[in-house]
Amino acid sequence: MSRRAPYFERFVFLGDVGEPEEQLREKIISGKLRAYVYSTLAKGDSEPVPLLAAKFQTADEVGWEGFSDPTERLPPFQIATPDRDSRRPVAARHRNSVPHWIYLLKADLEPTVIASRYPGDAALLEEGRRMLAAGMEKRAIARQLAPRAEGHSLESKIDRLRKAL
DSSP: OOSSOOOOTTEEEGGGBSSOHHHHHHHHHHTSSOEEEEETTOOSOOSOEEEOHHHHHHHHHHOOBOSSSTTSBOOTTEEEEEOOOTTSOGGGSOSSEEEEEEEEEGGGSOTTTBOOSSGGGHHHHHHHHHHHHTTOOHHHHHHHHGGGSSSSOHHHHHHHHHHHO
16 A cells, blocks of 8 residues: 555645635535545556545545554544546456545646645745746756755655645
8 A cells, every 4th residue: 555645747635725624624525626536456457547526525524544443533634535536447446435635726726825735835836936937847947946945855845845836
């Protein structure tokens, strides 16, 4: 099982959105935002698939318990739901509920809503977006800005900045 949500170009992982989890849950259930899910057990799928608000609410109400210990909760921003990704053969899908990472479509969010876990990087991200608009490549921008970013290793800062741009 993946411990880290994979990156997708058109989607933002729910944990990287700068709103409280409860507010996001309410927006998804009300239909203001559409949730997309990606199985933590999937291998090689192209990107997350949409999940209806009613199915999200049902999975949310059933609980966020973990699978190894019934008293343990799933990690934040995961939901348990059966795998319905029709791009994979039925034999490869899990019939029982399995953990899924929750994503939102970047186009559905205002640019200021997508937040960095490192608030000090906001100015760097703005600078990076200006560089991107000027035609620079994301990877080159991230490498240039990473030494000034918050965080530990240079590679993790480059990866984080590239994804946030």
